[in-house]
Amino acid sequence: MSVDSSLGQATAHARRHVRRLKFGSGEPEFQCVPFIHFKKSFNDHCISKTMSTPPTHRFKALRRNRLEEPCMKTRLLECMELLKRARAAFQAGRTFDESFRQVQLEALVRMLVEHECDFVDALGRDLHKPRFETVVSELILVKNEALHAINNLKKWMEPQPVERNLTTTLDECLVVCEPLGVVLIVGAWCSPVQLCLVPLVGAIAAGNCVIINPSECSSHTSELLHHLIPSYLDNECYHVTLAGVNDLAEIVDLKFDHVFFTGNREHGGRVAQAAARTLTPVTLVLGGGKNPCYVDQQCDIPTTARRITWARFHNAGQSMVAPDYVLCHAEAKAQLLQALRCCLLQFYGSDPQESRSFGRIVNLENVHRTTDLLRRSGKVAVGGQVNEADKYIAPTILCDVIDSDPIMQQEVFGPVLPILTVNSIDEAISFISRREKPLCVYAYSSNSKVISRLMSETSSGSFCSNDSVLQSLMVVLPFGGVGASGMGSYHGRYSFDTFSHRKSCLLRNSCIECVTYLRYPPYEERNLSLMTWASSLSQKSQGWCQIL
Amino acid sequence: MEKQAVQRAREAFLAGRSRPLEFRVQQLKSLQRMITDRQGEIATALKQDINRSQYDTPLFELIGLENEISLAVSKLAQWAAPRPVERNLLTISDQAYIQSEPLGVVLIIGAWNYPWALTLQPLVGAIAAGNAAVVKPSELSEYSASLLKALLPRYLDQELYPVVCGGVSETQELLRQRFDHVFYTGNSTVGKLVMEAAARHLTPVTLELGGKSPCYIDKDVDLRVACRRITWGKFVNCGQTCIAPDYILCEPSIQNRVVEGIRQTLLEFYGPDPKSSPDYGRIINQRHFNRLMTLLEGYTATVGGQSDSSQRYIAPTVVKDVPPQARLMQEEIFGPLLPIVTVSDIDDAIHFINEREKPLALYVFSSNKKVIKRMLAETTSGGVTVNDVIMHYTLNSLPFGGVGQSGTGRYHGKHTFDQFSHHRACLVKSLGMEEVHMVRYPPQNRQKVRRVRLAMRTSLVDFSKGTYIWAVTASIVALGLLVALTVILIITAGVSCTCL
Numbered sequence A: 001m002s003v004d005s006s007l008g009q010a011t012a013h014a015r016r017h018v019r020r021l022k023f024g025s026g027e028p029e030f031q032c033v034p035f036i037h038f039k040k041s042f043n044d045h046c047i048s049k050t051m052s053t054p055p056t057h058r059f060k061a062l063r064r065n066r067l068e069e070p071c072m073k074t075r076l077l078e079c080m081e082l083l084k085r086a087r088a089a090f091q092a093g094r095t096f097d098e099s100f101r102q103v104q105l106e107a108l109v110r111m112l113v114e115h116e117c118d119f120v121d122a123l124g125r126d127l128h129k130p131r132f133e134t135v136v137s138e139l140i141l142v143k144n145e146a147l148h149a150i151n152n153l154k155k156w157m158e159p160q161p162v163e164r165n166l167t168t169t170l171d172e173c174l175v176v177c178e179p180l181g182v183v184l185i186v187g188a189w190c191s192p193v194q195l196c197l198v199p200l201v202g203a204i205a206a207g208n209c210v211i212i213n214p215s216e217c218s219s220h221t222s223e224l225l226h227h228l229i230p231s232y233l234d235n236e237c238y239h240v241t242l243a244g245v246n247d248l249a250e251i252v253d254l255k256f257d258h259v260f261f262t263g264n265r266e267h268g269g270r271v272a273q274a275a276a277r278t279l280t281p282v283t284l285v286l287g288g289g290k291n292p293c294y295v296d297q298q299c300d301i302p303t304t305a306r307r308i309t310w311a312r313f314h315n316a317g318q319s320m321v322a323p324d325y326v327l328c329h330a331e332a333k334a335q336l337l338q339a340l341r342c343c344l345l346q347f348y349g350s351d352p353q354e355s356r357s358f359g360r361i362v363n364l365e366n367v368h369r370t371t372d373l374l375r376r377s378g379k380v381a382v383g384g385q386v387n388e389a390d391k392y393i394a395p396t397i398l399c400d401v402i403d404s405d406p407i408m409q410q411e412v413f414g415p416v417l418p419i420l421t422v423n424s425i426d427e428a429i430s431f432i433s434r435r436e437k438p439l440c441v442y443a444y445s446s447n448s449k450v451i452s453r454l455m456s457e458t459s460s461g462s463f464c465s466n467d468s469v470l471q472s473l474m475v476v477l478p479f480g481g482v483g484a485s486g487m488g489s490y491h492g493r494y495s496f497d498t499f500s501h502r503k504s505c506l507l508r509n510s511c512i513e514c515v516t517y518l519r520y521p522p523y524e525e526r527n528l529s530l531m532t533w534a535s536s537l538s539q540k541s542q543g544w545c546q547i548l
Numbered sequence B: 001m002e003k004q005a006v007q008r009a010r011e012a013f014l015a016g017r018s019r020p021l022e023f024r025v026q027q028l029k030s031l032q033r034m035i036t037d038r039q040g041e042i043a044t045a046l047k048q049d050i051n052r053s054q055y056d057t058p059l060f061e062l063i064g065l066e067n068e069i070s071l072a073v074s075k076l077a078q079w080a081a082p083r084p085v086e087r088n089l090l091t092i093s094d095q096a097y098i099q100s101e102p103l104g105v106v107l108i109i110g111a112w113n114y115p116w117a118l119t120l121q122p123l124v125g126a127i128a129a130g131n132a133a134v135v136k137p138s139e140l141s142e143y144s145a146s147l148l149k150a151l152l153p154r155y156l157d158q159e160l161y162p163v164v165c166g167g168v169s170e171t172q173e174l175l176r177q178r179f180d181h182v183f184y185t186g187n188s189t190v191g192k193l194v195m196e197a198a199a200r201h202l203t204p205v206t207l208e209l210g211g212k213s214p215c216y217i218d219k220d221v222d223l224r225v226a227c228r229r230i231t232w233g234k235f236v237n238c239g240q241t242c243i244a245p246d247y248i249l250c251e252p253s254i255q256n257r258v259v260e261g262i263r264q265t266l267l268e269f270y271g272p273d274p275k276s277s278p279d280y281g282r283i284i285n286q287r288h289f290n291r292l293m294t295l296l297e298g299y300t301a302t303v304g305g306q307s308d309s310s311q312r313y314i315a316p317t318v319v320k321d322v323p324p325q326a327r328l329m330q331e332e333i334f335g336p337l338l339p340i341v342t343v344s345d346i347d348d349a350i351h352f353i354n355e356r357e358k359p360l361a362l363y364v365f366s367s368n369k370k371v372i373k374r375m376l377a378e379t380t381s382g383g384v385t386v387n388d389v390i391m392h393y394t395l396n397s398l399p400f401g402g403v404g405q406s407g408t409g410r411y412h413g414k415h416t417f418d419q420f421s422h423h424r425a426c427l428v429k430s431l432g433m434e435e436v437h438m439v440r441y442p443p444q445n446r447q448k449v450r451r452v453r454l455a456m457r458t459s460l461v462d463f464s465k466g467t468y469i470w471a472v473t474a475s476i477v478a479l480g481l482l483v484a485l486t487v488i489l490i491i492t493a494g495v496s497c498t499c500l
Helices: A002-023 A035-052 A054-064 A072-091 A098-114 A116-128 A129-159 A196-203 A219-233 A245-250 A265-277 A299-319 A330-348 A364-376 A425-434 A448-457 A491-499 A511-518 A525-537 B003-012 B021-037 B039-050 B055-081 B117-129 B143-154 B167-178 B188-200 B223-239 B251-270 B285-297 B346-355 B368-376 B412-418 B434-440 B446-458 B467-497
Strands: A170-178 A182-188 A209-213 A238-239 A258-263 A282-286 A292-295 A325-329 A377-383 A396-399 A415-422 A440-444 A462-465 A500-508 B096-100 B107-108 B130-136 B181-185 B205-208 B214-217 B245-251 B318-320 B337-342 B361-365 B383-386 B421-428
Touching: A035 A238, A035 B188, A035 B214, A054 A330, A072 A182, A072 A209, A072 A238, A072 A525, A098 A116, A098 A129, A116 A129, A116 A219, A129 A196, A129 A299, A129 A491, A129 B446, A182 A196, A182 A245, A182 B055, A182 B368, A196 A245, A196 A258, A196 A491, A219 A238, A238 B318, A258 A265, A258 A440, A265 A282, A265 B188, A292 A299, A292 A425, A299 A415, A299 A440, A299 B117, A325 A425, A325 B143, A330 A377, A330 A396, A330 A415, A377 B130, A377 B361, A415 A425, A425 A448, A448 A462, A448 B421, A491 A500, A511 A525, A511 B223, A525 B055, B003 B107, B003 B130, B003 B167, B021 B039, B021 B055, B039 B055, B039 B143, B055 B117, B055 B223, B055 B412, B096 B130, B107 B117, B107 B167, B107 B421, B117 B130, B117 B181, B130 B167, B167 B188, B181 B188, B188 B205, B205 B214, B214 B223, B214 B346, B223 B337, B223 B361, B245 B346, B251 B337, B346 B368, B361 B368, B368 B383, B412 B421, B434 B446
Parallel strands: A182 A209, A182 A258, A209 A238, A258 A282, A292 A325, A292 A440, A325 A415, A396 A415, A440 A462, A462 B421, A500 B383, B107 B130, B107 B181, B181 B205, B214 B245, B214 B361, B245 B337, B318 B337, B361 B383
Antiparallel strands: A170 A500, A377 A396, B096 B421
């Protein structure tokens, strides 16, 4: 707390300071920027100015906003403080009540409704995300998730009676779902709202206290969450911290009761190892894999093209579940390419840079990486323009890509779609299974045999045929990876289970002690044969009796 | 050697041999045959390892295992079938379901205290889920381990289910390989190492660790029965059970009666000299024997306390009035020593339990419903048995596993199958109905947002029972109104007729 307030003070001081500085150097456009923006540009300013001019220790205290410099320790301290508060709140039992959880979930929904414009604005700044995409793939999704949880919370929280056996017919056998404690949720920048708040809904529903760490790359959205969550949710139980990715291992070391991580493989591995040191269970949803999309020769090519284009190029291709490359049957290739070209024109017009429906890349680093991949692999069939200043990469389709190209070695995570050709479904299946297990496999075909073969002979976190991305938006289907694409799953009931401990309870009564006598020493042959007989009796039905 | 075994198992898995349900059932059945055929040999090996009584072997190891196998055999088709999920308006014409699929090659590391049950129970689930499994029995129970290594290849597929024996270095070498799941039973120090090694390959783990399982005795209970059950659970297998009650919490007023009850029960169970009783076990090795003896140092045993280092024998021992900060209360005992800690009331007991790491099991003895309810609601542990000990472990329908420091993941029955399966979300759509989907494609405008928002409203989208009820009631009401209207019309028509 003390850290927080001192930082707040420092901010206020420094803001005054900067205004003076800025005005002095003749840059008056500073006046009317909104608070969040202000802070950001102030930081940029800090980097350039504080080095040369010696403007005191106050600036040092302020350089907390992820400049990846020694001030990182403040984050850790802050986190420790938050963890302590959250743990105290959890131990006081505030979150155990059903009504408390309902109220929090309702407040979360209210936050999304009342601040829709702010979210659209923040995501617009971070990713140039069109309003449509923000509302549909972020806000409505979270809202649905929260409403689903509100509607079903009572049912989920009830103890579930399980089957009994002969010896326990008089007893009660229950599975009770209990909250785990304080959990850490680490979000990613590609859908900064959804990836933080969907797990949050599950964690609240399960009765945990939560510390959320939104990604540093989508800074506007993170700031917005940092701002809004304390004013809607309980201030002791739910906290937002803005630590950088490099601090994560240290933060995880503070010992949480569960860590939910969304992000790339490298950071995921580090988080998992840090969690192992404290025996903390983790759920990892990892990007960094390549989601294959098989297009059969027997299918409705225009519809297929439309669905693939939509899935690949929304949010400028920065999505973990987007189809990463197309495995196209050789016969359908020319047709598919033509249809994709048409769709791009139809969706984003002749100049996608002008289109309001097309996003931007999150930062320059990713622009460089994607451009590099694009330049070094295959042949550009459509697009290929890059405008670094605008962080814009045109929707690009690459053809004649081969297995060994750089673009096939890592996740694209940008608006580039490589097309590879295969000659048969067997080739496609062996191509997919040769690689690490991806998050999703997509298949387009009107032949149900092809679909069922792909489904049973490949492995992935989820599978969707004749469409993309939709399976990850459904509340009732679990979403998560397997193998290299992660472990654990969430959404709806599965989030609740992820954040709950299922305690098995056997409530016996002590009146039939005469039967129980059989199990006590001194052991006798007679008792043993009696019990073996009883258990052989029950071989058919499920274990009637084991130890009496 | 380890590497080759894993490699061969992976190749066999990739060839798809373990996937067909018939194959899994056949393997499970031959595992069952192995247990029934070789019961004698297994009992002998256990006798050599930990002087396990002939009676305990089937009871604790084999009956449970057989039940587990027969359950898996009979329910496998049901478990492996795709589970359809609720659909909504947008996916009404599609199929949405969850499919269980095998993970790949799993590693099962067993423990020495129940070398057969704790190694083969996870194996049953791994086979049922269609995985290849590398089995690593504990090196401390060497007779059982070498017997397992000799027996398993004779009954099961040799390539899919190899057994690797060996100590620390072999285990480390194994952990360097990449698996698709690691299942470990043992202590938390090694558990951390296993989890860290697995994290390097991003492999999910199930850890079944121990911990100090408290046993609370309320003053309102039939003490004779309670003491008998506790004594049985604590001293069976010489206290070397991960879910044995580790210490007793009770009020000072009943402490002496508890001690007396246990003393009497011990006399009933093992006679005046437990050392000569055929039903009483021994400590697994000298290291554990020494550890237990140092734990006991500085206390006077109220009951028992004798030991014989040559046989690794420690008598059933009860120590009363143990202070909470004593060494005996800091680590898992895992031996026949039973400390009693006094607490002033139930609040104190709950506080005492919550102050410590989350235990694997919690036992409550009380005939007062309120006490039971409070203990269940206000403490946390892997599992709970009220008015008995250990029994929650024996029910296949209850998930068994720890929480926090006592482990992650759960198994038994269907839960083992789930633990070794990946639940893959599948959405099978058709390419038709494209007009409905037009709304989501760019270029987008406000109108489209509004339409999507309307379509995705949960009350419309949710195809749960509530919506059905709502729809049915609405149509009934509508039908009723229609009927009423017709009746009124007919009546008025009739009335006007008669008027005329």
